[in-house]
Amino acid sequence: MALLEIRDVVKQFGDFTAVNHVSLSVEAGEFFTLLGPSGCGKTTLLRMLAGFEQPDSGEIILDGVNVAGVPPEKRPVHTVFQNYALFPHMTVAQNIAFPLKMANVPSEELKQRVAEVLEDVQLTPFAQRFPHEMSGGQRQRVAIARALVNRPRLLLLDEPLSALDAKLREEMQIELINLQKEVGITFVYVTHDQGEALALSHRIAVMNKGQVAQLDVPEVIYSHPKSRFVADFIGQCNLLDGTIVAIGHDRMQVEIAGVGIAETLLLPDVEVGQKGTLTLRPEKIKLAASLPLDVADEVHFKGKVHDCLYLGDVTIYVIELENGVLVETMLPNSAPGRAKFFDDNDLVELAWRYDAGHFILS
Incomplete structure (x- = not known):
């Protein structure tokens, strides 16, 4: 007891x-x-x-x-x-x-x-x-x-x-x-x-x-x-509203409003057409000037740096995707002699694994 x-x-x-x-x-x-x-x-x-x-x-x-x-x-x-x-x-x-x-x-x-x-x-x-x-x-x-x-x-x-x-x-x-x-x-x-x-x-x-x-x-x-x-409430998190459009064996496809199609882990007992929110932590997102498009199990988008917040050990980058949606990413400031990697309006690419996010049904 x-x-x-x-x-x-x-x-x-x-x-x-x-x-x-x-x-x-x-x-x-x-x-x-x-x-x-x-x-x-x-x-x-x-x-x-x-x-x-x-x-x-x-x-x-x-x-x-x-x-x-x-x-x-x-x-x-x-x-x-x-x-x-x-x-x-x-x-x-x-x-x-x-x-x-x-x-x-x-x-x-x-x-x-x-x-x-x-x-x-x-x-x-x-x-x-x-x-x-x-x-x-x-x-x-x-x-x-x-x-x-x-x-x-x-x-x-x-x-x-x-x-x-x-x-x-x-x-x-x-x-x-x-x-x-x-x-x-x-x-x-x-x-x-x-x-x-x-x-x-x-x-x-x-x-x-x-x-x-x-x-x-x-x-x-x-x-x-x-x-x-x-x-x-728990830490920083991207909240991307979406609708389930396809269901596979171990994953499903979600159409993110204003962004496009993203794969995510399959939830039990879901149906096509159900709405919800993809929760995605900034540290789970890759960010670079260019990223390979053919990496298996990754979602890939392009955008530009909208804003950044330097925090010493890391920098938070706010990326504006091509459709205007804002996504927060995080990079460690690990390179010697550099405070940050990107400036406002720099063109960038970002990607995340299909299992990086968590879909919450509405």
Whole structure:
């Protein structure tokens, strides 16, 4: 049985339904992420797991017990908030010890458990410092240590890295992965950052308008989105509307509006005439001044550079095809001494394998 089961949970605020019949499960030891835009219901769902909000209907089963209605302090759950919520007048060790004092843990056991968790988060040398004497990343680790010291079955993290700068955020992502492996506690993590979710998670629940739009491992969500929303929300993606015009043994032909015929992988139980969207990631597309036309299993088009965006390690090129449709491609800036390969209005050719994209039925 899963450690956590959310069964048909609904939460409304007046006429607004924040969480709409959500069901999912989280396994013990899993790094599970709730991902979605602002207002999608992810934080409300997290607050219900913590006990700060109560569901209007449905069940929240933790370790086989329905905790809906159980107050936060009675749940084997701790929450790490975005602002860390540390006591500024207490040292690191005192902040971490605070939950144990509230639970009347004996002094010797308290000292031992604080020392253990300080070692887990690599903060032993900082035990006597105050929060204002530490960096944002260190304060974040203190907040996690305080949440871990009571040995919760479930650790909830509400966008804990959003206040950090980009470099520190990346460092903390690696630390969170390593920490979660070391302590073995189940993490439920809330974020609106797609890259963060893909990097950290064992599984991701993408939420939209109070519902789970897709739940799967990161690579499946990225490569095989189930809807236009998921495809568009997770990273950069070309969304090309089309109609199925022919069905073969392992692939089908799709007429892309304003572009032409493109082959793609065959979907089960489809018919000629069905409409949908071909989702195509920019990095899956070849781009060059000229490309061979006779490469097997490739779709080939001509166009010109409409715009480009230099990002350091890569450049995003927006290509205008002959019929005016815009397609984003991506090239690594790997050539020595060159910032980018093409300029605006350069004539180019692009191609992609038939299995590079994923067709979503309307």
